[in-house]
Amino acid sequence: MLPERRSTVVSSSSPYLNPSGQNDNTFLLLRRGKKFGGRIVKLKLSHVFLFFVSLFFFSCIFSGHRLLFHGSEFLPHFEQNTYLKNHMFASDIDIGLNKSNIEKPPGSKKRNKHLPCEVALAESVDHILEPQGYLNFTRFSLGFVETETYDKPRFGGHQTLKERERSYSAIDQTVHCGFVKGTGFDLNEKDRAYMKNCVVSVSSCIFGSSDFLRRPASKKISDFSKRNVCFVMFVDEQTLSKIASEGHVPDKQGFVGLWKTVVVSNLPYTDMRKTGKVPKFLSHRLFPSSRYSIWIDSKMRLTTDPMLIIDFFLWRTKSEFAISNHYDRHCVWDEVIQNKRLNKYNHSAIDEQFMIYRSDGLKKFDPSDPNSPLPSYVPEGSFIVRAHTPMSNLFTCLWFNEVDRFTSRDQLSFAYTYLKLQRSNPDRPLRLNMFKDCERRALTKLFHHRVDSSAPSPPA
Numbered sequence: 001m002l003p004e005r006r007s008t009v010v011s012s013s014s015p016y017l018n019p020s021g022q023n024d025n026t027f028l029l030l031r032r033g034k035k036f037g038g039r040i041v042k043l044k045l046s047h048v049f050l051f052f053v054s055l056f057f058f059s060c061i062f063s064g065h066r067l068l069f070h071g072s073e074f075l076p077h078f079e080q081n082t083y084l085k086n087h088m089f090a091s092d093i094d095i096g097l098n099k100s101n102i103e104k105p106p107g108s109k110k111r112n113k114h115l116p117c118e119v120a121l122a123e124s125v126d127h128i129l130e131p132q133g134y135l136n137f138t139r140f141s142l143g144f145v146e147t148e149t150y151d152k153p154r155f156g157g158h159q160t161l162k163e164r165e166r167s168y169s170a171i172d173q174t175v176h177c178g179f180v181k182g183t184g185f186d187l188n189e190k191d192r193a194y195m196k197n198c199v200v201s202v203s204s205c206i207f208g209s210s211d212f213l214r215r216p217a218s219k220k221i222s223d224f225s226k227r228n229v230c231f232v233m234f235v236d237e238q239t240l241s242k243i244a245s246e247g248h249v250p251d252k253q254g255f256v257g258l259w260k261t262v263v264v265s266n267l268p269y270t271d272m273r274k275t276g277k278v279p280k281f282l283s284h285r286l287f288p289s290s291r292y293s294i295w296i297d298s299k300m301r302l303t304t305d306p307m308l309i310i311d312f313f314l315w316r317t318k319s320e321f322a323i324s325n326h327y328d329r330h331c332v333w334d335e336v337i338q339n340k341r342l343n344k345y346n347h348s349a350i351d352e353q354f355m356i357y358r359s360d361g362l363k364k365f366d367p368s369d370p371n372s373p374l375p376s377y378v379p380e381g382s383f384i385v386r387a388h389t390p391m392s393n394l395f396t397c398l399w400f401n402e403v404d405r406f407t408s409r410d411q412l413s414f415a416y417t418y419l420k421l422q423r424s425n426p427d428r429p430l431r432l433n434m435f436k437d438c439e440r441r442a443l444t445k446l447f448h449h450r451v452d453s454s455a456p457s458p459p460a
Contacts, residue, residue: 183269
């Protein structure tokens with residue numbers, strides 16, 4: 001006897017229910033070989049079943065098609081939202097930005113992978129020598145404003161617009177360059193005495209426990225540099241306690257590895273980024289006897305001998321200031337957009353600064369211009385190599401003054417400061433070497449910051 005085949009019908013009111021009127025799950029059971037009416041019901045049920053299967057199959061195909069091409073279907077709506085977003089970022093002042101650069105939301109563009117490239121350093125510090133007469137660049141006497149009669153003195157001073165304009169001339173003069181007495185960035189006398197004897201310095205800073213302490217790769221540093229180069233890490237008390245809790249406890253002389261920790265008290269700004277510009281730009285004020293200095297951001301670890309770096313970027317190119325170009329952006333217009341898109345600083349403060357720069361002649365960077373004074377108008381300021389010449393010192397004072405007056409985003413003021421200095425002194429140029437970002441990556445190891453503080457309010 002053949003086994004019983006069972007089919008299902010969705011109706012529970014069928015006359016084919018068993019005599020008791022009960023059926024598990026209210027399904028109708030049909031036996032093969034029954035009456036003619038059973039065969040008709042079975043045939044109809046098969047058609048119904050095939051109909052629903054077919055309907056389900058075509059529904060899946062249609063849904064899958066929509067899922068596969070959903071990007072094109074919702075594109076107009078996405079573009080409309082992007083348009084609104086662009087207008088939300090736009091300022092009330094028409095600053096002429098190329099808004100197409102901020103159409104894509106954060107994270108929508110695949111980030112490029114930036115790799116190091118080969119740098120033809122000397123094999124050893126034994127093979128390099130400072131060129132004779134190297135420091136005979138533009139010579140003039142540069143003094144600094146150190147006191148003010150204002151009731152509330154500022155670290156950067158109260159520079160008038162007339163003083164600002166005159167300060168761009170490479171002549172014997174006294175300029176504002178931070179360190180107005182009684183305004184902060186105080187160091188103890190022992191640290192001052194140590195720094196005064198430095199001839200070559202490598203410096204960095206961590207304020208507000210914003211980063212980890214990353215020691216230079218000792219095996220990569222020559223014995224000569226260990227004896228003759230000062231490695232100074234500026235910290236505040238909060239950071240000193242934090243790094244000590246993480247195992248970086250300074251010895252009796254304040255050293256953690258090669259780093260000499262120098263504690264700064266009475267920080268001059270509440271904005272930690274702006275406070276960090278003091279050792280970044282004003283190394284000639286902190287190391288008054290130094291001939292050369294290297295600035296390295298706290299997010300980086302130095303993996304190359306500093307004397308080899310000075311030889312490669314300064315001596316061989318006959319430059320007095322070296323900095324790398326930005327890895328992605330080369331126009332200040334794009335940098336303004338990026339800073340506002342990521343809320344790096346108060347938008348109104350950025351607009352005010354940018355409007356002043358444009359009114360004073362700042363133009364868009366043209367990569368096709370063979371006579372462009374720089375290969376890029378946007379630097380990657382985490383790595384700076386410089387000689388302490390009068391022109392280099394003046395440039396960093398001017399750059400610091402722009403940061404002090406406007407925003408702490410120094411990429412916004414770099415090109416303006418350099419171009420205005422060159423324009424004001426056509427016969428006395430600053431010998432600047434803007435090198436490739438991949439070279440910076442070859443000489444250091446890059447990490448992420450511990451934290452990224454929120455965007456500060458605009459300066460008063």
